[in-house]
Amino acid sequence: METRSSTDLPKTAKEYNGVDRNTFLFGWTPQAELWNGRLAMIGFLAYLLWDLAGYSVLRDVLHLIGY
Incomplete structure (x- = not known):
């Protein structure tokens, strides 16, 4: 089995168009979708913790509406 040298590995995660996926x-853009998903996960977790706190x-x- 052949292994790759660490100098051959990419420095950042690249999208197909060569733009860093983590830049805002x-x-x-595909980057906006990644940020949207990350912020949605943070919001969902915050609400879940808020709900568990009572x-x-x-x-x-x-x-209030009677249900």
């Missing part, structure tokens, strides 16, 4: 680019926005709204 404004507009409809502060549920959804439960309070349902209680």
Whole structure:
């Protein structure tokens, strides 16, 4: 089995067009989709922790409208 030298490895994760995937680019780009997903995961986790702490926005709204 042949192994690659560490100098042959890419320095950053590249997209097919040669742009770094982790850079923040404004507009409809693959990078924007990655950032959107990351921020959505952070928001979902924040809401989950907030709900587990006893502060549920959804439960309070349902209680106010009579469900």
